Amino acid sequence: xxxxxxxxxxxxxxxxxxxxxxxxxxxxxxxxxxxxxxxxxxxxxxxxxxxxxxxxxxxxxxxxxxxxxxxxxxxxxxxxxxxxxxxxxxxxxxxxxxxxxxxxxxxxxxxxxxxxxxxxxxxxxxxxx
Numbered sequence: 001x002x003x004x005x006x007x008x009x010x011x012x013x014x015x016x017x018x019x020x021x022x023x024x025x026x027x028x029x030x031x032x033x034x035x036x037x038x039x040x041x042x043x044x045x046x047x048x049x050x051x052x053x054x055x056x057x058x059x060x061x062x063x064x065x066x067x068x069x070x071x072x073x074x075x076x077x078x079x080x081x082x083x084x085x086x087x088x089x090x091x092x093x094x095x096x097x098x099x100x101x102x103x104x105x106x107x108x109x110x111x112x113x114x115x116x117x118x119x120x121x122x123x124x125x126x127x128x129x
Contacts, residue, residue, distance in 0.1 A: 035118040036052065036115050037051045037116055038052070040072070050074070058073075063111060065111070068109035079096065079097060079115070080095055087108065091106035091111075100115050
């Protein structure tokens with residue numbers, strides 16, 4: 001049995017408190033930019049940049065490549081794979097992503113969809129469909 005002193009207990013509570021505050025900060029501020037866009041990459045090369053717009057909510061965007069077919073669905077500041085021709089359908093079951101830094105991946109089709117934040121030095125082609 002280990003005997004904890006008052007100082008040990010204070011240290012444990014302090015470490016737990018710092019951990020919780022760090023977690024809250026990271027989730028709330030570090031990964032949430034107000035402006036974000038979707039980067040669609042096939043086999044490591046970016047093929048589309050899509051800026052979120054109210055007109056795009058509910059729209060689907062087909063991605064046809066030599067590796068396969070995927071259909072992206074745009075929601076309110078979020079995106080998901082709606083349909084794919086890959087055999088396992090894991091990418092479709094991933095659901096929506098909505099935070100900067102999150103990714104969707106379809107390995108058989110070599111497709112990566114990533115949410116990125118817009119900064120001053122980004123050169124965005126605003127696309128609307």
